[in-house]
Amino acid sequence: MILCVCNAITEDELREAAASGAPTPELAFQKLGHEPQCGSCLCYAQELIDEHRRQLPRPKLRIIA
Numbered sequence: 001m002i003l004c005v006c007n008a009i010t011e012d013e014l015r016e017a018a019a020s021g022a023p024t025p026e027l028a029f030q031k032l033g034h035e036p037q038c039g040s041c042l043c044y045a046q047e048l049i050d051e052h053r054r055q056l057p058r059p060k061l062r063i064i065a
């Protein structure tokens with residue numbers, strides 16, 4: 001499904017950019033060779049990135065006293 005009409009970026013492409021480490025829509029767009037135009041997709045793009053990041057395994061923390 002198209003996420004960004006201005007740049008013809010799909011949701012899957014954005015998820016791939018998030019998986020390669022982009023924490024924001026702007027950086028994800030940059031990884032995909034684009035930049036935001038109208039900005040109307042950025043809130044939803046951030047939601048998809050945040051959703052992806054929540055699914056990542058959390059690092060195990062050790063408390064050292």
Ligand code: FES
Pocket residue numbers: 003004005006007035036037038039040041042
């Ligand atoms: S719809 Fe993504 S920048 Fe316009």
